[in-house]
Amino acid sequence: MTPEALARQHIDHKLEQAGWIIQDMRALNLGAGLGVAVREYPTDTDPADYVLFVNREAVGVIEAKKDSAGATLTVAESQTARYANAALKWRQGNQALRFLFEATGQIIHFTDGADPAPRSREVFHFFRPETLAEWLAQPQTLRRRLTQPPLLLTTEKLWSSYARVKSHQVKGVSSQRQLTDLIALLRFALGLDAELKPFADEVDKRFQAWVFRHNAQRRTAFTDEQMTWLRLMKNHIASSCSICRDDFDYAELADHGGLQKAWQLFGKELDGLMDEMNWEMVA
The missing domain is CATH 3.90.1570 (tt1808, chain A)
Known part of the structure; x- marks a missing residue:
């Protein structure tokens, strides 16, 4: 075949x-x-x-x-x-x-x-x-409905609105919010998270917990070079909500060797690690 x-x-x-x-x-x-x-x-x-x-x-x-x-x-x-x-x-x-x-x-x-x-x-x-x-x-x-009248919603407007009415629960207020913070807004609105924090902050927190659990289950911990790459992948998730093979063409990953280097470091584990990270960091 x-x-x-x-x-x-x-x-x-x-x-x-x-x-x-x-x-x-x-x-x-x-x-x-x-x-x-x-x-x-x-x-x-x-x-x-x-x-x-x-x-x-x-x-x-x-x-x-x-x-x-x-x-x-x-x-x-x-x-x-x-x-x-x-x-x-x-x-x-x-x-x-x-x-x-x-x-x-x-x-x-x-x-x-x-x-x-x-x-x-x-x-x-x-x-x-x-x-x-x-x-x-x-x-x-x-x-399309979110961006048109009468809502005209943007991430910045939603974040600012929550900051005005629930200031004690909103962390990291700034004048500009990334599109990825929509996830944080939705989770807060649905009651899944007690605080409204920048999406990147939550990804960092979840990444640390995931690495700790993953190392505890492995015979050997991730190497320093692997950890450098995992942090690059985590940063991409924080800015794009997910990571897949195509994303290794982007500058921040391509400048470090791209998909070829990632395969060299992780081998057949790479796809499974990406699936885990997408689930653990975003879901």
């Missing part, structure tokens, strides 16, 4: 886990269920790897890549966009498909074209057809 075929096998499995019905063009039946993922769907350019249908309507596209392409998966975004804007066979209208995915057998990137300034982000799994149907039924995405 080729690397490409193996990746598609894993993608098929993940789609089925999320409730999608997988079909080939020769057995096309869009009425088979709420969500149908059609392989090699014809467009006016080339066949798209997968086109996603919800309630018989084309809503998204998946560009599939072999696992070795995971480190540069963002490069495939232009291909996904090309298929999303292509004319699909047997489809009326030329509106671009909203939901864009790039996927290997291990990594999934997602872009919602209805967001203000759409950009891709790594997600843990494909969304269920019911979820996409719910989003499609909403007139605007949550991101």
Whole structure:
């Protein structure tokens, strides 16, 4: 089995886990269920790897890549966009498909074209057809609704408002707040955290606790060089809410050797460590 075929096998499995019905063009039946993922769907350019249908309507596209392409998966975004804007066979209208995915057998990137300034982000799994149907039924995405009248919400406004009414519970008040502090705002509003603190401060606290637990479970503690890299990864999470392989192309990580250096230090543990850190630092 080729690397490409193996990746598609894993993608098929993940789609089925999320409730999608997988079909080939020769057995096309869009009425088979709420969500149908059609392989090699014809467009006016080339066949798209997968086109996603919800309630018989084309809503998204998946560009599939072999696992070795995971480190540069963002490069495939232009291909996904090309298929999303292509004319699909047997489809009326030329509106671009909203939901864009790039996927290997291990990594999934997602872009919602209805967001203000759409950009891709790594997600843990494909969304269920019911979820996409719910989003499609909403007139605007949550991101767009928050930034428009009458709310016109920004992180700075929310933080300042809490500082005025609950000053004894708000830490690190400043004139500028990072986008990542939205997580801290949500956790405080939901009652998950007793104090409203900058997101980066909470990440630092959780990082220390995670390293302590991790070292206690290992035969040997992380080396100094590994700790330097873990701190770089932690800092990236504090500024971006997560870390994935593509992020090693950013300057603060690339300047220290990028993904190649990280693999040299952590080997096969790297992906597991990133998953742990994303969960421990953010969830």
